[in-house]
Structures are given as structure tokens and as C-alpha cells.
Amino acid sequence: MQVRWYDGFTPTFNDFFRLRDELDQLFDIGLPLADIRSVPRGTFPAINMQEEKNAVTIQAGLPGVDPTEIDLTLEDNVLTIKGNRTIKTDGEKTSYHRRERFSGDFARMVSLPEGLDAEKVEAQYRDGILNITIGKAEEKKPKQISVTVG
Amino acid sequence: MAEKNTNVARQNTAKPSEIATNTLVPPVDICEDKEGVILYADLPGVDKDGLDVHIDKDTLQISGKRTACGTTDANKCYAELPEKDYYRAFTIGEEIDREKISARLTNGVLKVVLPKAERAKPKKIDIKFS
Incomplete structure (x- = not known):
């Protein structure tokens, strides 16, 4: 059997990797050559965006946020997700061992691909994820052109 | 249901560090008062069926299976929520009453209440004057 030293560290190393990740996060020096459009780690909310055939879908991780308190606006092809997630402390008698969760105001602006129809927007909140679907304008949808034999 | 059982069996045999491979570590808040310890964990995209405490x-051990977050074949513009499941483990002390631990999942936030056993709670001692 061929043994390659780099192929699969023992699980013991995972704790070291996690420690390294946490330190990188602390100083945010993990990526010295970061993309100019990249966001620092820990940005709230984290989002996914996909461009599909007929729509653009966005998922934002907003756990524990009252869906009615989320301010969602679409203007000039820029989607803004704003809101507040304040974690209340339970008075002075409570001592905290860890405070890693985001607390406070948040705002995130995402520039969207061209050719979307601002009238075809749907947003749904479920299990801490906000799902946004923005339909494409009719003229921007891919069209099948049939070739006729002349 | 069967799938969940095998999942539990796997967790019983595997070491926490082994499961930690390829999983996301959810951020947590842990606070303590004289009644017990309360843990909050952010688990967006996890529903009741996918959660295992x-x-x-x-x-x-807290493990959460993420529901699908967007279609996989589409052109990705942003991908900050990785397609991974959540896992995090903590050791708990003797003073926690194992039988009274309760957990609740609301809007992607898990709250685990770990009450202290009666004997571990602080007691005020009356001083008698004579």
C-alpha cells in the first residue's frame, strides 16, 4: 500500500487547524491577497447568491431575527438587507463564558446582475434563512431560436 | 427515522474530533447564573428533523444538518454559507443535572438549558447568634 504523508492528516490536527482559523479570524490576516470585493469573515449576514435561468436567488443567514423587522430594499439594481439583532443580556447576575454570536445593527448591500425585474421579488424566511428570489426581465431570459431550413 | 438512528450510532463510536472534519463550527453564546448554564447556537438552515443534541x-454534542441552500448547478455569485453541516461539542461538568437538560430551536437559533443539580447551587448559610 502506498502511503502518502500529505494525504489525510490524523483527526488530532483538526483542533490545530481550528485554532489557526480562529487566530486568522481574530487578526483577519488569513488572506493577504484578498479579493477587493471580498468581505471580512464574520460579516453578518452571510449570503449565497446564484444566477439561474429565470431568476437570481439569494439566501441570507439571519438566525434569530424577527422576519418582520428585516428591511429589504431593491434600488438601482442594489439589494439592501438591513435590520437589528440585539442579543439581550440577562442582567448582572449572569456571567458569560463565550460571546461569539453577532449582536447589533446590520446592513448588507449586494449589487445584482443586470436585467432583473424589480416587480418579481419574493422573500421568505424559514429556519433562520431569508430566501429572496428576483425574477429576470422577459427580454433578458435566454431564448431558443429555431432554425428553419430554407 | 432509520437514518437518524445510524447517525446517533455513528456519533457514539466516533470521537468528536473525527466528526469535526468538514463541518462548520456554529458561533455560540454561553452564559451562567446560579440556576444553570444556558447555551445559544446560531444554526441557520437547520430544521427540527436535522438537529441532533x-x-x-x-x-x-450538537449536530445540525443543513437544508439545501440554493441550487447547486446554478452560476454562483456569492458563496459565504458553505454547503456543510454544523457540529460542535462541549464538555459539561458534574454539577449539571443530566436529566433536566432541555433544548429548543427557534428561527435557526438553538437554546440549550443545562440546569445545575440542587447540590451544586449556591446556598446562603444562616448564621445564628447566641
Whole structure:
């Protein structure tokens, strides 16, 4: 059997990797050559965006946020997700061992691909994820052109 | 249901560090007062069926299976929520009453209440004057 030293560290190393990740996060020096459009780690909310055939879908991780308190606006092809997630402390008698969760105001602006129809927007909140679907304008949808034999 | 059982069986045999491979570590808040310890964990995209809170001896294990987040074949513009499941484990002390631990999942936030056993709670001692 061929043994390659780099192929699969023992699980013991995972704790070291996690420690390294946490330190990188602390100083945010993990990526010295970061993309100019990249966001620092820990940005709230984290989002996914996909461009599909007929729509653009966005998922934002907003756990524990009252869906009615989320301010969602679409203007000039820029989607803004704003809101507040304040974690209340339970008075002075409570001592905290860890405070890693985001607390406070948040705002995130995402520039969207061209050719979307601002009238075809749907947003749904479920299990801490906000799902946004923005339909494409009719003229921007891919069209099948049939070739006729002349 | 069967799938969930095998999942539990796997967790019983595997070491926490082994499961930690390829999983996301959810951020947590842990606070303590004289009644007990309360843990909050952010688990966006996890529903009741995908969540497993498990106590094995001194280890509290939290694992959450993420529901699909967007279609995979589409052109990705942003991908900050990785397609990974959540896992985090903590050791708990003797003073926690194992039988009274309760957990609740609301809007992607898990709250685990770990009450202290009666004997571990602080007591005020009356001083008698004579």
C-alpha cells in the first residue's frame, strides 16, 4: 500500500487547524491577497447568491431575527438587507463564558446582475434563512431560436 | 427515522474530533447564573428533523444538518454559507443535572438549558447568634 504523508492528516490536527482559523479570524490576516470585493469573515449576514435561468436567488443567514423587522430594499439594481439583532443580556447576575454570536445593527448591500425585474421579488424566511428570489426581465431570459431550413 | 438512528450510532463510536472534519463550527453564546448554564447556537438552515443534541457522559454534542441552500448547478455569485453541516461539542461538568437538560430551536437559533443539580447551587448559610 502506498502511503502518502500529505494525504489525510490524523483527526488530532483538526483542533490545530481550528485554532489557526480562529487566530486568522481574530487578526483577519488569513488572506493577504484578498479579493477587493471580498468581505471580512464574520460579516453578518452571510449570503449565497446564484444566477439561474429565470431568476437570481439569494439566501441570507439571519438566525434569530424577527422576519418582520428585516428591511429589504431593491434600488438601482442594489439589494439592501438591513435590520437589528440585539442579543439581550440577562442582567448582572449572569456571567458569560463565550460571546461569539453577532449582536447589533446590520446592513448588507449586494449589487445584482443586470436585467432583473424589480416587480418579481419574493422573500421568505424559514429556519433562520431569508430566501429572496428576483425574477429576470422577459427580454433578458435566454431564448431558443429555431432554425428553419430554407 | 432509520437514518437518524445510524447517525446517533455513528456519533457514539466516533470521537468528536473525527466528526469535526468538514463541518462548520456554529458561533455560540454561553452564559451562567446560579440556576444553570444556558447555551445559544446560531444554526441557520437547520430544521427540527436535522438537529441532533446529544449527551454522552461528559460531552454535549450538537449536530445540525443543513437544508439545501440554493441550487447547486446554478452560476454562483456569492458563496459565504458553505454547503456543510454544523457540529460542535462541549464538555459539561458534574454539577449539571443530566436529566433536566432541555433544548429548543427557534428561527435557526438553538437554546440549550443545562440546569445545575440542587447540590451544586449556591446556598446562603444562616448564621445564628447566641
